[in-house]
Amino acid sequence: MRKWCLFLGLIGFSIGLTACGATETTTTPVISTTASIATTEFTSTEESTTATTVSEALEPKSNEDLIAELVLQIKNVLSD
């Protein structure tokens, strides 16, 4: 009986840990779109190797900014 209780307790604990881990939000401050910003930051006379030095993280847009852009685009595309 004790072994069964211990076994069930351990199973429950592991499920709890798994559920807790699933709620953690994944944050990726640096995304893979840095290449697009790199192309805007060096002139045509510079060597392309300088692009590798531009790897700053882009700022995520706010919910309000994204909604505003969506609203604008949707209204535009459906305008008469």
Added chain:
Amino acid sequence: MKKIVLVMTLLTGLFYLSALQTRADSITYPFDSIKITSAYKFDIEIEGAPTAGSLLEGSVIDGDILTVYVGELEYYQDGSVVSASPSILIVTDALGNDLASFLINSYALQDPLESFSYGSWITIDPEVGVIKDFTVPLFEVSVIHMLLTDIYQFQDDAGTIFPMIPGTFVSETGLDILISAYAGGD
């Protein structure tokens, strides 16, 4: 010994339930861009005074014409779709003022109709995905699509249904409008 195991099991159960409740507050799928794939709109007419306390109260009067816009979206991360059929609803008055611009909260198919519910508490964060922000004023409105007749209706947060004005439905399909989710990423 039995008591210790019992207490441990109970605590674990509570811990698990707590985790489940937290999970409902966010849906994690980071995205770097949003694509508008299709959109439609239709007009509705306000008949009578809006229900007290509803989203429309104070913004519209009897006889006003409102336009309901819906945009079908896809969230992308590194070129791959990471979400399932999100959409946005916008309600605009005759002067172009937005009375609501909410993201989808739920979908229901109840033949012969399907309904799309949009909540004011649904927000998006490119680094996280969808976050339910229950600190804002909570409004939920719906678009109802009658499948047999292909007629749309708008339902406000008070449950009042406003039918589409015939002949006002306009749609655009096959769109490829990409919006970067990061400043400077356009």
